[in-house]
Amino acid sequence: xxxxxxxxxxxxxxxxxxxxxxxxxxxxxxxxxxxxxxxxxxxxxxxxxxxxxxxxxxxxxxxxxxxxxxxxxxxxxxxxxxxxxxxxxxxxxxxxxxxxxxxxxxxxxxxxxxxxxxxxxxxxxxxxxxxxxxxx
Amino acid sequence: xxxxxxxxxxxxxxxxxxxxxxxxxxxxxxxxxxxxxxxxxxxxxxxxxxxxxxxxxxxxxxxxxxxxxxxxxxxxxxxxxxxxxxxxxxxxxxxxxxxxxxxxxxxxxxxxxxxxxxxxxxxx
Numbered sequence: 001x002x003x004x005x006x007x008x009x010x011x012x013x014x015x016x017x018x019x020x021x022x023x024x025x026x027x028x029x030x031x032x033x034x035x036x037x038x039x040x041x042x043x044x045x046x047x048x049x050x051x052x053x054x055x056x057x058x059x060x061x062x063x064x065x066x067x068x069x070x071x072x073x074x075x076x077x078x079x080x081x082x083x084x085x086x087x088x089x090x091x092x093x094x095x096x097x098x099x100x101x102x103x104x105x106x107x108x109x110x111x112x113x114x115x116x117x118x119x120x121x122x123x124x125x126x127x128x129x130x131x132x133x134x135x136x
Numbered sequence: 137x138x139x140x141x142x143x144x145x146x147x148x149x150x151x152x153x154x155x156x157x158x159x160x161x162x163x164x165x166x167x168x169x170x171x172x173x174x175x176x177x178x179x180x181x182x183x184x185x186x187x188x189x190x191x192x193x194x195x196x197x198x199x200x201x202x203x204x205x206x207x208x209x210x211x212x213x214x215x216x217x218x219x220x221x222x223x224x225x226x227x228x229x230x231x232x233x234x235x236x237x238x239x240x241x242x243x244x245x246x247x248x249x250x251x252x253x254x255x256x257x258x259x260x
Contacts, residue, residue: 018138025141028148044159045235047242053157102157105234112230114237115257122164132159133238 037074039063045107046136053130058098060089060126062117066108070117079113085120093126104132160241165253179208179224179249183240185231198243205247219250227255 033056040063053059062085063071070077072088093099101121105114121129181201182190189196191204209220224244228237244252 018141021138021141021145025145025148028145028152032148032152034151045238047160047238049160049242049245050158051161053159053161056157059157100161102159107233107235107238109234110230111228111232111234111237111257114234115228115230118164118254119256122167125166127164127166128161129164130157130159130161131238131241132157135158136242 033057037061037071039074039104040065040069040071040076042104042106043108044104044132044134047131047133048136050133050135053100053102058096058100059102059130060092060099061102061104063104064109064113064117065106066110068109068113070113082116082120085117086123089121089124089126093124099126100128100130101126102130102132160238160245162241162252162254173223177212177221177223179205179222181224181226181240181244183226183228183232183236185229187233187236189240198239201240202243202247205244205249209248220248222249223251223253224249225253225255228257230257232257 039061042063042065061072063069068079070079070082070085072085077084089099089101103114103117105117118129121127179191184190189198189201191201196204205222205224209222212221215221226237226240226244241252
């Protein structure tokens, strides 16, 4: 007879919702690295010693496939103009001296091509490279 | 306000790629400045166009190469920084497949060698 019917509030407080959304927004804004180039389709080789690269921000990519096609920043470089790679990479290195060049090379490519690219990188003093591989 | 934030949030959610890049890190030899090294501290590996490995003038298999390198590293000992003294030099043919080269590099890294040098293949 003294019992009162209690009515609990059923709706969730939404006043702090924008704060949560903003927090998530800032997280994604800070962590996003927008892709600069698409590259060419390749199949990377697999290796046991594959390691993750800590930072994507200091990466420059060079794609090469088994038909001797080389691509940097979505521009195809003919094998005859292979000497222009050092200039392109040198420019990138001037902008970012922590540059690591990621070599995305098809597993069927020949070492002759790989060596030519590496020689260009040595000319540009870009000695930190990374052979893009998959986990085995 | 929340609507705009939501819109931006969805945009960044979609454009973010979480897949990290992976691979085998290497440092290419710098131009010039040749350093004299005790020849006993160098292990030369040659990979020919057929993918066969030549080590110490003998053709060896993958597993054999790993064992040989491991014993050689132990033999030569460590330097002051705790890295193996042994320098592994990998030389390939211009016709060697890139996949085979990565295989051999993988074996060398697995054997515990940290000083790896890439020799330039001879021009035809």
